[in-house]
Amino acid sequence: MPKTTVIFIPTAGTRKIVRNKGGRIVNFICHLPFMKKWIEERKRKGWTVTYLPRLKSETIARLNVGIEKYFIHPWPDTFIFVTGGQTGKRETGRSSADLMADWLCDYSFDSTKIVSDYQTLQTSEKASALFQELSKRGSTEAEVYVVTSWYHVLRMQIELSNAFRKQNFVKQITFRRIYVFPYFTKECLLYEYLYNVVTEPFKLLLSLVPGFKKHYGIMERKLRGIPS
Numbered sequence: 448m449p450k451t452t453v454i455f456i457p458t459a460g461t462r463k464i465v466r467n468k469g470g471r472i473v474n475f476i477c478h479l480p481f482m483k484k485w486i487e488e489r490k491r492k493g494w495t496v497t498y499l500p501r502l503k504s505e506t507i508a509r510l511n512v513g514i515e516k517y518f519i520h521p522w523p524d525t526f527i528f529v530t531g532g533q534t535g536k537r538e539t540g541r542s543s544a545d546l547m548a549d550w551l552c553d554y555s556f557d558s559t560k561i562v563s564d565y566q567t568l569q570t571s572e573k574a575s576a577l578f579q580e581l582s583k584r585g586s587t588e589a590e591v592y593v594v595t596s597w598y599h600v601l602r603m604q605i606e607l608s609n610a611f612r613k614q615n616f617v618k619q620i621t622f623r624r625i626y627v628f629p630y631f632t633k634e635c636l637l638y639e640y641l642y643n644v645v646t647e648p649f650k651l652l653l654s655l656v657p658g659f660k661k662h663y664g665i666m667e668r669k670l671r672g673i674p675s
Contacts, residue, residue: 451524456547457595458532459502461501508628530564530573531544532566544564575613587616591622600626
């Protein structure tokens with residue numbers, strides 16, 4: 448079977464707006480999963496939380512780069528794999544992966560070339576989902592273009608390499624790293640971007656701790672009300 452080419456694009460998330468009792472936006476306090484209970488308590492005191500079925504500009508930047516790379520390799524066995532988990536799905540009914548696929552279709556992209564995974568949350572789960580898809584397609588040789596923000600590329604490639612070693616179907620794989628530098632708008636605020644940059648080294652280190660990823664994934668699903 449010929450080599451499969453994958454444009455792999457993980458999400459950077461969807462929009463959520465938190466306002467305090469005075470109506471001021473205070474999103475900077477709501478990024479960590481364990482803040483959810485604290486925010487719920489504040490909601491009873493007049494705070495509001497609005498989940499928007501819209502992608503962050505950082506995610507859109509990744510999609511733009513992914514499309515450019517796809518049209519450089521428009522072979523029959525090339526497809527775009529978008530993965531986004533269920534962040535905000537309870538509130539909006541849409542996962543990040545659904546919104547990413549819709550965004551691509553709105554730009555007249557061939558829907559048959561899009562594979563969306565809306566069940567994974569963690570980076571390691573997204574990597575495993577990619578190899579499950581390659582296995583379904585019967586691909587024994589693959590070239591994967593990892594399209595993500597510059598600070599996330601290293602951890603994403605480590606998880607893809609780990610997933611490759613654990614599976615036994617794909618025999619040969621080549622990873623190509625594509626660094627995305629997002630632009631800043633009202634949909635991708637500077638503090639959100641800086642938060643991701645600052646916390647990424649800690650996530651990378653913790654991901655190397657045995658058992659951490661499993662327990663963190665269980666905790667995150669529980670806090671977000673997502674079945675394990």
